[in-house]
Amino acid sequence: MRVGAVAGAAPRAGAGRRAHPAVSRLAVLAAGAAASAYLYRTDPHQPGHWLPFCPFHRLTGLLCPLCGTTRMGYDLMHRHLGAAWHDNTLALLASPVAVLVLARWTAEGLRGTRWRPVLRRRGTILVVAAAVAWTVVRNVF
Secondary structure, three states, X not given: OOOOOOOOOOOOOOOOOOOOHHHHHHHHHHHHHHXXXXXXXXXXXXXXXXXXOOHHHHHHOOOOOOOOHHHHHHXXXXXXXXXXXXXXXXXXXXXXXXXXXXXXXXXXXHHOOXXXXXXXXXXXXXXXXXXXXXXXXXXXX
C-alpha cells in the first residue's frame, strides 16, 4: 500500500500525472491576448473603465514603481512612445527583458521542457534597489 493511502480508498484520478508544460504557457498567452485586446480598445487615460487600480497609490497617494504600466502598454500599442516614456520610464526600459523572459519560458514549454527563471541574490537586490530608487525619484521630482 502507498504511504499515506487510506485502506480501501481508490487512488485519485490523474494522481502523479502533470500537465504538459505548454498548457500553462498557452493559457498565459491567451489571457495576455485577451487583456491586450481589451486594453487596445479602452483608453486608461480616461476614467470610468474597468481596469486595475494601484492599491498602493490609492492608500498613500504616492506612485509605486509599477504605476502607469497599464497606460504605458496602451500607449505602446498605439505607437505613442513619448507618452509611454512619460507614463513609466523604468517599466518601459525593463519591457524588453520581460518580453525575452516570457519568450524563452514559452519556447521551452512548447518544447516540452520546464524552465523557470531564477533571480539570484545580487539580481534581487538590484531589482529592489531600482524599484525603491524609481519610487523615490518619481514621487519627489
